[in-house]
Amino acid sequence: PVFKAISAVSSIEFGDEDHGDEDHDDEDHDDDHGDEDHDDEDHGDHDHEGADPHFFTDPARMADAAAAILGYLIANLDGVDVDAMNASANEYIAQLESLDTEVAETFANLTDDQRVLVTNHEVFGYFADRYDFEVVGAVIPSGSTADGASAQALAELAELIVAEGVPVIFADSSSSDELVQTLATEVGNIDVIELYSESLGDADSDGATYIDMVRSNAEQIATALAG
Known part of the structure; x- marks a missing residue:
């Protein structure tokens, strides 16, 4: 069973x-x-x-x-x-x-306005629900592969990022960041930070265990969004 x-x-x-x-x-x-x-x-x-x-x-x-x-x-x-x-x-x-x-x-010192996420894939819904964040966009739509991200969708997401003043795009450390880098280039003046969003890291990394992974992601998100 x-x-x-x-x-x-x-x-x-x-x-x-x-x-x-x-x-x-x-x-x-x-x-x-x-x-x-x-x-x-x-x-x-x-x-x-x-x-x-x-x-x-x-x-x-x-x-x-x-x-x-x-x-x-x-x-x-x-x-x-x-x-x-x-x-x-x-x-x-x-x-x-x-x-x-x-x-x-x-995340205690992050304001509501700072609790905004753009990710490469729709992975952080539960995280956002738990810690009062808003996921305003994802490079790859839910249930899609990289092929599902159209040029028009990326352009619209770039406009949204600029309008929201989002300072960083969070990418998955285990996946290709080609689309994320394309989006970052279109937006300009925005950081791309890798998280352990869909898999653990190597045994000697700061994402070697589940607890390490969550802790590392939280620290990176907090630092990036605090400005």
């Missing part, structure tokens, strides 16, 4: 970051999640057709997913050491919660 982790989190649609009423801070991840029976959960109320799958950009949702995965494994695997799994998972969930707090503090 396959467990779809997105079924355990509050999902959003592509391009929809306005979920400020959802308060993940009130969720208690320190409970003994091994007692949860996820087989009885009815995820049928959540229609994930068209849902943004990039919930990993939000460590609070990752904590939710980790708790659900723990419950699923305990319920479906024979012969596991439940106590050991609970201890290990709850320790990691606590690290994710601490990371969430750390990231929020990293």
Whole structure:
């Protein structure tokens, strides 16, 4: 059987970051999640057709997913050491919660006007939802490949960047930045900064683990947008 982790989190649609009423801070991840029976959960109320799958950009949702995965494994695997799994998972969930707090503090000095993102792909919807950012545009539209970015769309995005006064375009470190550089050239006087947005970095990089990746991305975003 396959467990779809997105079924355990509050999902959003592509391009929809306005979920400020959802308060993940009130969720208690320190409970003994091994007692949860996820087989009885009815995820049928959540229609994930068209849902943004990039919930990993939000460590609070990752904590939710980790708790659900723990419950699923305990319920479906024979012969596991439940106590050991609970201890290990709850320790990691606590690290994710601490990371969430750390990231929020990293952005504490950014004004609302500075919390604007332009990215190479629509990856940061959950991140924007969690930390009160607005994704005003992406070089590659949702659900598209690089071939889906037309010259007209890039020109319109360039105009939007100038109008919004966006100082930086965030690119994915593991993908070609050709289109991003083309856009940056058209805009002029704008930085391009690479983030670990769709994969971890090398073992000796500052994105070697999930926690390292999120921390590095947050620090780079905060520094770039602070001006």
